[in-house]
Amino acid sequence: MSSRSGAAIGIWRARNVRTVGDRGFLIYMVLMVALVTVAPLARAVWLSAASEEGVALFASPAAPGVTMLIVAGLWSGGLLLGRDRGPALHPPFLTHALAASDLPRSDTFRGPVLRAGVLVTTMTTLVAGLVAGSLVHHGLSEPLSGAVFTAAGAMVGVITTVAWLVGQAFPRAAMPVALGVLALGVTTAAIPLMQPFTPWGWVGLAYPGSGTSHIVVALAALTASLAAVVPVLMNRLDLTALAVQSARWDAAAAHTTGMDFNMAAALYQGRPHRGRGTRAIRPRNRLAWTFLIRDAVGSTRTPGRLIVGVAALAASGVLITLAFAPATPGWLLGAAAGLIVFAGIGPLSDGIRHAASVAGDFPLYGISDEHLLANHALFPLAVVVLVLLAAVIVCSILTGIAVAAPLASAFVLGLLTLVARVSNALKGPLPPVLLTPIPTPMGDLSAAVRMTWALDGLLLAALAGASAALAFEVPLLFIGVAVTLITVGINRWRHRG
Template identity: 65%
Template sequence: MSARSEAAIRVWRARGARTVGDRGYVVYMFFMVTLVVAAPVARAVWSSAFSTEGAALFASPAAPAVTALVVVCVWVGALLVGRERGPALLPPFLTHALATTDLPRSDTFAGPVLRAGAVVTASTTIAAGLVASSLASRGLAEPLHALAFTAVGAAVGIISTAFWLVGQAFSRAAMPLALGSVTLGAATATLPSTRPFTPWGWVALAYPGIGSMSATAAACALAIALAASLPTLMNRLSHAELAAQAARWDSATIHAAGMDFGTAAAIYQGRPHRGRRLRAVRPMNRLSVTFFIRDAVGATRTPGRLLAGILALTGAGALIVLTFAPTTPSLLLGAVAGVLLFTGLGPLTDGLRHAAYVASDLPLYGISDAHLLTNHLLFPLTMTAIVLVTAVSVCAAVTGIAVVPPLLSALTLALLNLVARVSNALKGPLQPALLAPIPTPMGDLGAAIRLIWAIDAVLVAAIAGVSATLILQTPILLVGITSAMLAVAVHRWRRRG
């Protein structure tokens, strides 16, 4: 072993000795958060899963196909996330010290990969076990089939970890693999006869109630084979890619610790690369058309980000339709739809954020600030309306739900989220008054207040999603949240300078 390798190992061990106290504090905080926050959520999920409505939802004829689609989405997401933030991740200094030695990557980066894989595998195993236990407790599935599906859930987690590492080791091939998986997944959903020939089809065939043991064995065999290939994949990791991912993640965590989540998310935004020679600003007879073309061209210069936004809007529309089904948790789906719609508006509102930024200074374009903001609202409003109307109409036709109520709910939620985006763009930096401690008998609530300030837009989007799903039952909630959002947005607009 070379002297450089021995020095790297000494640094690694010294860092581990120095951070024992920090790790203990992190473990303590993790258990505190689990007890205070995760425990009530887990109890609510457990009660919903073992209720009559939950068992009926899991036992529906479409459940195996939906499970296969979810597995495809998880694996595709793992491939794409691996391009930006893979499981083999260490701090920048350790990454440079260990990646430039002659030690194999399978030894130096095995720890973070195993920890990340354990979290993913535990999550998928718990989800599969929850579904299997719910069906078995109602007598809708045999205990052996329930146990086999839980094992398949663990196999899905192992495969997800392997795909996550594949995305990190082969970042250029991750996108074609993801597109191919999505195409095959759609074909499997359309043609159930192809399930025995695809890995996600094996998960559908192992679903409790079907309980194919051959599909279970095939999924577990694939997981074992991919687990055996993890050392080879780790050895294919390049020093440049490891260093770049470590630097980005370190910067993002620093900004997130300071509750600057917008800057942390901007670190992972792709740089514009398509259509750079395409002219964005084109003088037209109507100024609104000029701004619309400008925002449209700007969005298409990051096609991956634009596609992700459209997919998020489509998913939000589908969830809104499902909230009007009789046996679904409508409030939970509405909150998720609100957050998903707010997220999907991100790639469409770059011009809106630019307008909010320049509105705090002297006018740059010879028009008023309000006129500038209004012109930049045209593109996201048009795109959101087109995507939501299409998604809601198709999903309502497939599920047999009346299209008018979910369409009204979706369009209302889109307008509320646009107001939330405007308000969030005008928020500005953290107010010094929020840095003061707030002593209470339960402790200092200053950190909680600052956290709520940092994620207020997401919380408001979730509440708006709930109110939009209840638009026909209790419209007073929608009126209240709309009034509050408009009041905050107007207040921030008046204080923008």
């Protein structure tokens, strides 16, 4: 970093000077969080990965192919994420001051990019090391092969950071490139002969126990080449785009601090830009068809959100099917499927959020609040059921898993998650009573209660997914989760407005 850039950033940081006491408290807080939260969580993750179910999952013949798909999806996600929130980002004022100056952006925005790269690379390295460590621990892979795969995980993190920056520098090209990467990843997983010729294929070939670890040299060369073009990419960043991303991220952070996650997510919803000339309101003999067509046409005006939502639903259908495969952690895959379904319904439920926002006020359409909500729920219900069931049927045929149980679980999971979405839309602002301190011998639990309230939709969706996967083994759990979801939704509906 040049002296001019360092001086400018130093002035910005000098606004809030930390005393010795502040730094000591920060160190104390980090240590306590590491001991109380991080260490037990890391131990639980390792025990799960080293268990029989975890080892069976990592040692399955499909694991290298799934790894390739994950890597391709990760790089595609980085490209798409960069369009809305890139790694090169300062606070709004500092972003404007530095980007509007004559200083090169490769110098002024180096710090945020390096921090983002370290974070992403650390996460991918830990995941790869977890997989490799589990296999090496059980003697299913050589230590050298595990170390090579861990190094490949680190390089995947570096490439992900570069892809993230590419999406920020070239937002218009990010979407087609991301779709191309994802399509090639699927093709490579389906055609093994393509693996030596694709970067995600190299990662799959470096999987522990594959015996082709030397291919990581090509991945290292690609990583070094992409890292070399990072300064060029940073210098291409646009001032207006940087200012918009910085202001939006600052607003989202403020909403997140207040635990208003719905508003924070709404800031990143795409604006309708396609099909504005298509008529959405088409009167039919049955009012339900009018609402169904209206919501369907409205969703196509943001095609990116619609595609992501449908893809998420399809992925959750695959997960809920694999949850019924032998020697797999069904509850874990089911919980992941529930979370993905909850996220996938989001782009489809704009009508539900509208109905929830006007519920309790004077009727706008000459129908009751109940009918308005029910009519707006038709489109997401139809899409969720069709996509989930289709994904389950296709995955069952390809994997040879009996289709009946996954089909029933996917159906009820879609219904329960839709109920969770409706309940989340009716939640409203944070109740003031939750601001009351809750003193206990372990400390004040009010923050944990508020966090649980803020994330109750995700928690209930994960529980719904886990219970749906275990519905035939532990039916009481499924019944309890279903009753809880319905009760919470009814209670919020009664207290709407």
